Amino acid sequence: MEKRYRVLGSLAGLLLTGLTFADSPSPRTPLLVNKPITPAWAPLWDWEQPYSFDFQHRAIESLTGVRGVGSCCAEGVTHDGYALHLCFAPGTPPEYVEYISRLIFGDFLPAYNAGTRWSSTSYGSTGSRGNPIRLRWSFVPDGVQLPGLSGGSAPSNLFSSMNSKFGGNTTLWQNQFRNSFARWQQVAGVRYEEVSDDGAAFPNSGGSATAPRGDVRIGARNLDGANGVLAFNYFPNTGDMVLDSSESWQSSGGT
Ligand SMILES: [Zn+2]
Incomplete structure (x- = not known):
């Protein structure tokens, strides 16, 4: 099976990072929290398509106002065999990057099940993995x-x-x-x-x-x-x- 990096991985990393910021006394601004999608039922965005990492890093910078995205990323393979790329906010403590990476890449109990995905919904087929x-x-x-x-x-x-x-x-x-x-x-x-x-x-x-x-x-x-x-x-x-x-x-x- 072809292994390829997925935008989902990077976005999962962003989510985790954002949540950590929200719970931390750090004065840093939570990622995305002030960037609601309006209307909520918005069309899927072009930047969500799995283009190059550089493209995605720049897109995330543009969306969040956070500079230097791409300087604090982690990569690995999940327990079920999928290569993921995780983008953390620049300056994220390395121990936190390590902790999340171990959660997702299987040193602990499997915390990320990339193989069980939505392949069909009430809208029909979901297309390719990562879309x-x-x-x-x-x-x-x-x-x-x-x-x-x-x-x-x-x-x-x-x-x-x-x-x-x-x-x-x-x-x-x-x-x-x-x-x-x-x-x-x-x-x-x-x-x-x-x-x-x-x-x-x-x-x-x-x-x-x-x-x-x-x-x-x-x-x-x-x-x-x-x-x-x-x-x-x-x-x-x-x-x-x-x-x-x-x-x-x-x-x-x-x-
Ligand atoms: Zn990245």
Whole structure:
């Protein structure tokens, strides 16, 4: 199999770097955080196509205002055999570059599964590996039977449990998901679109234009009580998620 570097790797590196900046006392500006895609459902950008590294470095500089992109990169091969190029912000501490590189390149438990990708979505074939893709996502209505950790199904209680935790403010908890998807599409070659969910059987009911439900469907039920497993997710092309409704997803202030 031909091994080639992928834009996804560089963008994953950017994401990780950006998150670290956001959590760090460093005064450096988080990458991309002030660069929202407007409108959210924007066309896929040319720079997301896998051109040369130099092209991508310059594109990232242009997009973020960060100079010197390309001076702090790492390369390696994932546990499943894919060569990746990770672009960190210039000046990223070498121990952090080392830590992330080991996570992705397999010195620790495999943390990056490059082989299990979306090959088909409700939009159809995703084309070649490394190309940007589009995904729909949805909240599963309460009552849809969801699998648990060890067989047996239970009705989803996403809405009732989250409403209880968030003071009856549905928009408040739903926006946490929307913000997450918005952030992902800022830093990865994926565009997300929220759609309604018709409550079809879960999982393995891929969305389509005529049967509104997401490629990624999110439901909740008790999994193992508080703590332990927080959620599980099916790999693509299923992609659905079950959250543990027994967790305290809200903050102490109910926000
Ligand atoms: Zn790079």
